[in-house]
Amino acid sequence: MTFLMMFHGVLTGSILLTYLSGDDVYFLHKFAGYVVCAALFVRLAAALVVPKSSPLRLSLPKLFVRREGGRSPVFAWMAVALITTTAAAALSGLLADSIGFKDLHEGLAEGILPIFIFGHMALVLWRPLVRRLSNVTAEDADRIVTQATVVGSQLTALLLSVVRRAKPYLQGTR
Template identity: 40%
Template structure:
C-alpha cells in the first residue's frame, strides 16, 4: 500500500470512529463503548508510530522555530494535535465510566473472569462530574474537526481531492522523502497572456532572473505551484519560439512570478531574452503547468540539482521552508563558485533555517565531477 494511502486509511478510520462514537452516545450504549475501544486503539497506534516516523504520516508537532511564531502550517498542526488530544481525553474518561470487565467478558467464548481485573480499575475517581467532562471534550473535538475542515478548504485545497479519491494516476504522494514526478510537456494550445517585466536581476555572468507581473484579471488562471514552469512565446525571429522556463521563486499570490534564464551558447531564445528583455517590456506566456511539485510540503524533501536545474528546486525549497514543516536536504552541483545561481539566497536560507535546511554545494572546479 502506498505511503499516502496508509495515511488516508488511518485518517478516515479515525474520523469514522469518532463520528460513530459521538452519534451513538445517547441511544446505543454498547455500540458507543465498542466504537470507543476502536478509537482508543487508533490513537494509541498513532502515538506509538511517532518515533518510527512511518512513511506517509506527517509529524504531529510543528518544528520548534514555528512554535513561537506560528504560520499557516503550524496552525494546521496545532488544530490536529488539539483534536487528537480531545479525542484521547474524552476516550479515557469514557473508559473510566464503564465496567470494562463486564463489557469485555461478554465476548463469545470469553468468561467474565478473564477481564475481571478490568472492573476494578477506576482512574476517574478524582473527577466530580465525569459525564460532563466526557461530553465537554467530545464537543471540543467536534469543534476542532470543524476548524480543521475549514483550514483545509481555505489553505490546503489541493489535498482535498487526493484525500477523498486517493492519489491521481500521476503518482502517489510519498513521505518522508516526497517523490517529484517528471514535468509534463508544455501545452501548445491555449490563450497566451501578455506579462509585464517588473524587474530583472543578474544572478551570474550568464544567467538572469525576471519578475513577470500577471494582470489582476488573469491571476486565477496563473495560480502556480512551486516546481511548475511557464511557456514563453519568444519573438526572436520571423516565427516566435516556444520555450519553457521553471518558476524559480515560491508563488505568493500577488501576481508576481519569477523565472531564471541561463544563456545557452547558440540558443536563440535564451540569448534574445538576456540581451533584449528589460523592466517595463512585455512577453506572452501560457499559464503555469507541470507536475514537478511536492505532494505535501510538510514532508521531508531531498532535492538534487545541477547548474540551471536549481531553478525549480529553489521555488520548492522556499515553499517547503515557509509553508511546510519538514526538513529539506538540497544538493546542488555547479561548475564553479562564480557559476552558482542563487548563491546569496541559498546562504541566507541556510542561516535562517539551520535546523531544517541541510545545504550541500558541489563545485566541479574544486572537487571534480560528482560520481
C-alpha cells in the first residue's frame, strides 16, 4: 500500500469518525480530530522532503493550464480546497475550547467541508464516467442517468441506514 493510499484511508476514516461521533462521544471525536491533524502534518512533512519529481510533492496548481494528457486543474484546485478546509476545521477544533473557535469549527465541519468532500467524490467519479460516455447515444445516456439516479438513491438510503444503526453504538447507548 502506498503512502498516498494510507494517507487517504487514515484521513477519510478519521473525518468520518469525527462526523459520526460529534458531541455525542466527545473523547472519540477529539481523538479522531487529533488523527486528522497528525495525518495532515505527516502529509505536509512528506511533501517538503521528497524530490521535486515525486508524486508526493505538493505544488500550487496552474490556474487554467492543462498539460497534455494530464489532469484538469479543477482536480488540483479541489484538492487544495479540500485539504485547506480540512486543516482549518481540524485546527479550529483544536482551538475550540481554549480560544472559542467552536462556532467556526462547527460551521466548517458541518457546512463547508461536506460540500468539498462530495465535490471531490463527484470529480473522482466523473472522470472515468466521461471517458466511457464519449461514444454513447442520447437514448443510452438517458438510460444511464436513470440507472445512476436509482443507484444513487439506493446508496444514499443504505448510507443513512448505516449511520442510523451506528449512532447508538457511538453514543454508548448500546
